[in-house]
Amino acid sequence: MLEIQGLSIEFQDVNPPFLAVQDFFLSMNSGEIVGIVGESGSGKTMTSLALMGLLKRQAKITSGSMMFLGEDLLSKSQKEWQALRGKEISMIFQEPMTSLNPVLTIGRQMEESLRLHTKMEAKERKKKALDMMSQVGLAQPEKLYRCYPHQLSGGMRQRVMIGSALIGNPKLMIADEPTTALDVTIQAQILSLLKKMNQEHGTAILFISHDLRVIQSICSRVVVMYQGKIVESGPVQTVLRSPQQAYTKKLLSAIPNRAYSLRRDRKERIESC
Amino acid sequence: MLKEEPVLEVQHLCAGYGNRRKYRQVLFDVDFCLNRGEILGLVGESGCGKSTLSKTILGFVPAKSGRVVHHTSRPQMIFQDPFSSLNPGKKVGWILEEPLRMQKEKMSASERKERVEAFAERVGLDRELLARYPRDLSGGQRQRVSIAISLIQGSSLILADEPVSALDVTIQRQIMELMLKLQEELNLSYLFISHDLDVIYQMCDRVMVMEKGRIVESGPAEQIFREPQHPYTKILLESSF
Amino acid sequence: MRPKKGDFKKVKKEKNYYFISGGILVTVVTVFMLVGLFYTPYDSEAMDLSLKFAPFTLAHPFGCDQFGRDVFSRVLKGSGTTFLVAAGTLIIGGGLGTLLGLFTGYFGGWPDEVLMRFNDLVVAFPNILLALIFISILGPGKYNVILALGIVFIPSFARLVRSEVIVHRDMDYVKSVRLMGGSHLRILFVHILPNIKGTLFSALAIGFNNAVLSEAGMSYLGIGVQPPDASIGRMMSEAQAYIFAAPGSVLFPGLVMILMVLGFGLLSDGCSV
Numbered sequence: 107m108l109e110i111q112g113l114s115i116e117f118q119d120v121n122p123p124f125l126a127v128q129d130f131f132l133s134m135n136s137g138e139i140v141g142i143v144g145e146s147g148s149g150k151t152m153t154s155l156a157l158m159g160l161l162k163r164q165a166k167i168t169s170g171s172m173m174f175l176g177e178d179l180l181s182k183s184q185k186e187w188q189a190l191r192g193k194e195i196s197m198i199f200q201e202p203m204t205s206l207n208p209v210l211t212i213g214r215q216m217e218e219s220l221r222l223h224t225k226m227e228a229k230e231r232k233k234k235a236l237d238m239m240s241q242v243g244l245a246q247p248e249k250l251y252r253c254y255p256h257q258l259s260g261g262m263r264q265r266v267m268i269g270s271a272l273i274g275n276p277k278l279m280i281a282d283e284p285t286t287a288l289d290v291t292i293q294a295q296i297l298s299l300l301k302k303m304n305q306e307h308g309t310a311i312l313f314i315s316h317d318l319r320v321i322q323s324i325c326s327r328v329v330v331m332y333q334g335k336i337v338e339s340g341p342v343q344t345v346l347r348s349p350q351q352a353y354t355k356k357l358l359s360a361i362p363n364r365a366y367s368l369r370r371d372r373k374e375r376i377e378s379c
Numbered sequence: 380m381l382k383e384e385p386v387l388e389v390q391h392l393c394a395g396y397g398n399r400r401k402y403r404q405v406l407f408d409v410d411f412c413l414n415r416g417e418i419l420g421l422v423g424e425s426g427c428g429k430s431t432l433s434k435t436i437l438g439f440v441p442a443k444s445g446r447v448v449h450h451t452s453r454p455q456m457i458f459q460d461p462f463s464s465l466n467p468g469k470k471v472g473w474i475l476e477e478p479l480r481m482q483k484e485k486m487s488a489s490e491r492k493e494r495v496e497a498f499a500e501r502v503g504l505d506r507e508l509l510a511r512y513p514r515d516l517s518g519g520q521r522q523r524v525s526i527a528i529s530l531i532q533g534s535s536l537i538l539a540d541e542p543v544s545a546l547d548v549t550i551q552r553q554i555m556e557l558m559l560k561l562q563e564e565l566n567l568s569y570l571f572i573s574h575d576l577d578v579i580y581q582m583c584d585r586v587m588v589m590e591k592g593r594i595v596e597s598g599p600a601e602q603i604f605r606e607p608q609h610p611y612t613k614i615l616l617e618s619s620f
Numbered sequence: 621m622r623p624k625k626g627d628f629k630k631v632k633k634e635k636n637y638y639f640i641s642g643g644i645l646v647t648v649v650t651v652f653m654l655v656g657l658f659y660t661p662y663d664s665e666a667m668d669l670s671l672k673f674a675p676f677t678l679a680h681p682f683g684c685d686q687f688g689r690d691v692f693s694r695v696l697k698g699s700g701t702t703f704l705v706a707a708g709t710l711i712i713g714g715g716l717g718t719l720l721g722l723f724t725g726y727f728g729g730w731p732d733e734v735l736m737r738f739n740d741l742v743v744a745f746p747n748i749l750l751a752l753i754f755i756s757i758l759g760p761g762k763y764n765v766i767l768a769l770g771i772v773f774i775p776s777f778a779r780l781v782r783s784e785v786i787v788h789r790d791m792d793y794v795k796s797v798r799l800m801g802g803s804h805l806r807i808l809f810v811h812i813l814p815n816i817k818g819t820l821f822s823a824l825a826i827g828f829n830n831a832v833l834s835e836a837g838m839s840y841l842g843i844g845v846q847p848p849d850a851s852i853g854r855m856m857s858e859a860q861a862y863i864f865a866a867p868g869s870v871l872f873p874g875l876v877m878i879l880m881v882l883g884f885g886l887l888s889d890g891c892s893v
Contacts, residue, residue, distance in 0.1 A: 290575075290576065294619075316547060317548075318548075357548060360548040361577075362548075362580070366581075368556065376563065
């Protein structure tokens with residue numbers, strides 16, 4: 107469904123030009139959940155912005171191709187992009203506080219993509235929005251429909267974001283660190299919601315995160331990025347169980363986990379000396 | 380094992396924000412004690428009162444009732460956001476010298492510089508970074524500066540409020556290792572606050588779990604993580620991977 | 621995703637052309653004025669009716685006015701006076717305003733509340749009108765103009781500094797200094813003030829312009845600097861009836877004022893870049 111080949115993105119407003127993404131490859135089938143993992147500055151967000159056609163003017167795609175559903179994304183005009191965004195590809199962001207418009211009601215924002223891409227009647231739209239709200243696990247959709255974002259908690263806002271991203275039934279959803287700002291209990295809920303929506307709607311998800319723990323729990327395949335380049339990619343289990351590259355190993359060993367304790371290991375080492 | 384010598388005692392502490400007419404209490408009867416050389420973890424979700432507790436201990440938020448007693452020179456703090464915890468308009472070296480300028484016994488400029496360089500080396504900061512502004516430093520480097528600021532004042536009690544939450548995992552690991560190394564060398568005591576259970580497990584001797592301003596469970600790290608008693612602790616542990 | 625923090629040399633520092641050109645203009649005008657305060661080729665108040673409306677000559681490069689006074693000397697002297705008034709206004713208004721803003725912004729509480737309400741009151745009147753009221757109480761004259769304009773300028777500076785201080789007040793680095801045992805005064809003057817100096821300088825440059833224009837306006841209305849003292853506004857007011865007979869006596873004071881305002885305007889832009 108999605109085929110990215112040899113994508114390179116360069117910042118041209120600095121001297122010398124800064125290569126943010128270099129020679130990026132990715133192919134995704136419909137209904138698949140693929141993760142991109144990397145630390146800040148690894149180019150993972152740049153890649154996703156390029157996929158949405160939202161790169162800033164200073165960032166130029168210098169080589170490569172992006173094919174989506176058999177169409178070349180790079181040759182698209184602004185107008186064609188607008189027709190695509192929200193309808194075929196949608197995106198959710200890390201910060202549910204700033205990615206919703208504070209002065210519009212939840213209902214209005216849920217419907218936005220229907221307004222832009224379909225000729226539905228107001229009543230029909232509302233029905234669809236309410237339906238989607240209950241699907242993403244928002245209780246009392248009728249009441250929430252008239253609420254404003256600031257009246258909702260972080261987890262609820264992220265549910266609204268997911269709902270409004272999925273309402274137009276896109277083929278691909280890009281999720282850029284969707285759970286990073288959330289508490290662990292909420293994070294677990296949002297991840298299982300994403301999995302559920304993926305199964306029910308067949309929407310492919312490109313999941314971007316710095317947290318391998320999250321990637322592991324939701325993705326089937328993973329791409330590890332470091333300084334703009336892919337260092338390793340493959341099925342999640344293979345990459346995590348037997349990483350081939352030094353960087354992946356370093357990344358994996360740095361993840362805090364409960365298999366051992368840094369503190370007590372050090373203490374034992376000191377005492378045994 | 381640890382000698383039980385308390386450096387920080389918090390007794391039946393209640394605190395909150397607002398004035399007499401509109402008061403929102405955040406902490407309810409918080410009671411614990413931190414021993415010398417111990418790393419005590421405080422875990423809880425956002426809004427549970429973790430940060431308020433550290434602010435109350437440092438005196439930024441007045442206590443409504445209860446007491447905070449510390450048996451050391453002024454406790455220090457490492458902040459979460461390394462972007463706002465350093466004065467953006469001053470060079471790193473200047474910032475590190477600032478606590479020395481405020482000390483009672485006056486130091487000459489060259490003594491201060493020497494002292495700062497020694498501590499910079501101790502926390503793994505390149506000497507050339509001292510002539511830079513905080514904006515030129517990476518998150519990890521800034522956090523090292525924050526740690527050096529606390530150490531330079533000679534305090535043995537350090538409150539660390541989410542010190543690694545804003546960092547990438549590999550940097551996170553470096554800062555955690557550094558904090559542990561310094562703890563061993565200087566016999567420091569940390570109150571280590573985090574929302575990340577795994578970080579808490581790796582760093583702490585004892586753990587307290589906070590929910591809605593109350594400490595619902597506390598005990599040795601192994602015990603809390605292996606056999607959680609309180610339902611809230613169980614939920615927390617189940618939700619993380 | 622910019623060049624990684626910690627790599628220093630990559631981003632080229634651009635030359636601040638606003639600051640440079642503004643600085644040159646201001647320096648030229650300032651030197652001109654300072655000279656005028658101490659030396660003029662002729663006595664700026666000496667009348668010589670034989671030279672009435674004398675054209676531009678080598679001896680009188682800007683010509684002579686309706687009383688036969690040398691316009692060049694008067695422009696020198698007058699712009700000196702104008703500079704003095706503007707600088708005095710800034711010292712009173714900018715100085716006191718900054719102090720007030722620092723303290724009320726940092727400590728808050730009822731003094732802050734009182735100041736802000738007073739501010740609203742002052743802002744509700746046009747500057748010139750307020751200055752007029754003060755002048756009618758104090759009486760006209762150079763030093764009273766400084767005092768009146770200075771007082772009128774206090775609130776704008778106080779408000780600006782206050783809002784900047786509030787941003788910094790709650791940042792962690794201020795807490796960090798408290799933990800070192802730093803006093804409130806040290807925090808205010810050593811830590812916070814240098815951080816807002818860019819904004820403050822920019823406001824001072826604009827304030828200088830406003831003071832120049834206000835003085836000119838007041839003198840033009842006859843309530844500012846009193847004859848025989850020269851000031852730019854005064855000269856233009858006196859010369860307007862003879863604008864065709866002696867164009868120099870309107871043109872050159874106007875030109876100096878334009879250069880002054882332009883220079884400080886550019887400087888202000890340069891500060892805020």
